[in-house]
Amino acid sequence: MTARIIDGKAIAAKVRGEVAASVAEFRAARGVIPGITVVIVGDDPASHVYVRSKERAAEEVGMSGKVVKLPADTTQEQLIQTVESLNKDASVHGILVQIPLPDHLDEDEVVRAIDPRKDVDGLHPENVGLLFSGQTRFAPATPSGVQRILVEEGVEVRGAHVVIVGRSNLVGKPLAGLLLGRGKGANATVTVCHTGTRDLAAETRRADILVSATGIPGSITGDMVKQGAVVIDVGTTRVPDSSKRSGFRLAGDVVFDEACEVASAITPVPGGVGPMTIAMLLSNVLAAAKAAASVPG
Numbered sequence: 001m002t003a004r005i006i007d008g009k010a011i012a013a014k015v016r017g018e019v020a021a022s023v024a025e026f027r028a029a030r031g032v033i034p035g036i037t038v039v040i041v042g043d044d045p046a047s048h049v050y051v052r053s054k055e056r057a058a059e060e061v062g063m064s065g066k067v068v069k070l071p072a073d074t075t076q077e078q079l080i081q082t083v084e085s086l087n088k089d090a091s092v093h094g095i096l097v098q099i100p101l102p103d104h105l106d107e108d109e110v111v112r113a114i115d116p117r118k119d120v121d122g123l124h125p126e127n128v129g130l131l132f133s134g135q136t137r138f139a140p141a142t143p144s145g146v147q148r149i150l151v152e153e154g155v156e157v158r159g160a161h162v163v164i165v166g167r168s169n170l171v172g173k174p175l176a177g178l179l180l181g182r183g184k185g186a187n188a189t190v191t192v193c194h195t196g197t198r199d200l201a202a203e204t205r206r207a208d209i210l211v212s213a214t215g216i217p218g219s220i221t222g223d224m225v226k227q228g229a230v231v232i233d234v235g236t237t238r239v240p241d242s243s244k245r246s247g248f249r250l251a252g253d254v255v256f257d258e259a260c261e262v263a264s265a266i267t268p269v270p271g272g273v274g275p276m277t278i279a280m281l282l283s284n285v286l287a288a289a290k291a292a293a294s295v296p297g
């Protein structure tokens with residue numbers, strides 16, 4: 001079998017187009033520009049690239065995208081104060097604090113300081129609880145993107161056995177919550193694996209849909225994939241590559257060529273899940289702006 005390559009860029013472009021149309025309608029009806037502010041602490045070059053791309057993507061769909069840059073020696077109190085002033089700013093509908101934060105800052109406390117109605121990353125405990133109780137307000141963007149890919153590709157999730165490798169709060173756990181739900185692109189039987197899983201290959205080989213989010217290139221080999229499975233590779237790791245101008249390339253978790261021999265469909269890296277993340281984030285910002293203006297969905 002040679003797997004169909006899933007075009008995440010095309011699906012993301014479709015989502016961004018839908019968001020742009022809805023933003024235009026909302027602006028015309030309400031005179032409100034949906035706004036996202038990203039807070040970044042320190043000068044990690046990769047984080048600055050991500051933040052710039054979020055700002056640009058917001059502007060492309062007719063939103064206002066702003067960045068608050070804070071120095072690396074910002075204190076916890078200063079960061080919390082910044083978040084609190086954004087909480088009070090009515091022109092800001094979505095707040096995102098770029099992670100990782102420098103080591104001296106407490107990420108969990110910062111997330112808890114964000115007004116849950118502006119927590120477009122879906123990481124505030126209130127939003128996590130809403131997702132797991134089937135009342136999702138904001139699902140984290142990457143798992144939402146995975147679910148949207150499955151829906152767009154016509155993959156039957158209902159009744160499928162989904163195996164997720166990785167249990168982070170950002171990807172694995174919320175994805176499990178979404179796919180366990182009852183709606184469209186859900187109703188799956190879900191297994192979540194991690195480094196404590198006794199026989200990982202035995203678990204992954206049972207998957208109709210295998211999602212890997214380990215961040216370890218090569219951690220999913222072809223023999224770990226069931227014949228005909230759909231493989232979604234969330235892993236995005238920078239590996240040194242002297243043939244690239246940047247000096248690195250992005251690698252997924254899955255040994256792509258091997259998995260292509262057995263899977264029925266697969267996401268590439270780059271060009272699979274990655275482009276979906278920003279698109280789904282923008283969709284959350286629009287939802288936040290609509291909720292603030294009391295416009296349904």
Ligand SMILES: NC(=O)c1ccc[n+]([C@@H]2O[C@H](COP(=O)([O-])OP(=O)(O)OC[C@H]3O[C@@H](n4cnc5c(N)ncnc54)[C@H](OP(=O)(O)O)[C@@H]3O)[C@@H](O)[C@H]2O)c1
Binds near residue numbers: 216
């Ligand atoms: N495409 C995107 O936009 C996007 C967005 C977010 C993340 N990502 C990428 O997705 C990957 C995962 O991100 P994350 O934030 O979820 O990472 P993370 O917090 O490091 O979590 C990795 C998870 O994988 C598990 N794991 C690692 N090696 C394993 C192994 N050999 N066997 C079984 N489980 C293993 C870990 O288990 P333990 O819990 O036991 O340690 C952990 O639960 C990274 O490459 C990241 O860059 C991409």
